[in-house]
Amino acid sequence: MPDRPPHPGAAQPPFPPFPELPRPVPVRVVVADDNPVVRAGLTALLSGREDITVVAEAADGREAYEAALRHRPDVVLLDVRMPVVDGLSALPHLVRIARVVMLTYSHESEIVQEALRRGAGGYLVHGEFSVEELASAVRDITRGRAHFTPAAATAVLAHIQSDATAHRETDATPLFPLTSSKPLSQLQPNMGQSSSEHRARQHRAGFPLSAREAEIMDLIASGMNNQQIAATCFISEKTVKNHINRIFAKLHSSSRSEAAAKWLGTAVTS
16 A cells, blocks of 8 residues: 655654665775784775775785786885795786775885885884874875875985085985985995986996886896896896897896896996
């Protein structure tokens, strides 16, 4: 039997019932850390929230990249020091897929600056944030809001002040130049080497190598073998060998040591 319309004299509710709003889509997160206890702890902390879900965990940079390709997360929480492929080496590849926040015990100034150069949207040092602050950082990074804990913020400020001083004195290059492609093992703690690094970049610019070939030549010069280079660059060893053959031809070199000497400017010229 159809419902009868309310009697004209019957009391009516002052407002229609408020429609139930849809729940927000949770922020999808990949947690990358080589310590299984840290991974499990972060996953437990974040997964207990309605608006955040951990879709995958990873023990190194390569696993983080593969998980990001598979799950397409909104945010990757990335440790710096990991085996196989470290966080800084994986970072340029990950930022093409998702926003990345470094979440690590490493608070060295040069590491923080390099992470920013490579595209990190925030830098959190363990022991300097609460659970709520971590959750806020994960939410905010999806809106393009950077987050830094005190040690990381101090490193950024020190770099800005140092660069501003150098700019006034020597008309230095702009802040955070996007030129570095060195792996973590090659980072130097001595901040006074900027002029020598600039001369090295000028020297290497004289060789007709592509950007990928220059990256691989840097890794060769650092002492990496083909397997390590393949893992760092996310390519096969066969592809590495093809690149090396072209590099040797362009540098007129017949060995890794000869090519490295020319690349680093230490070769003896006749």
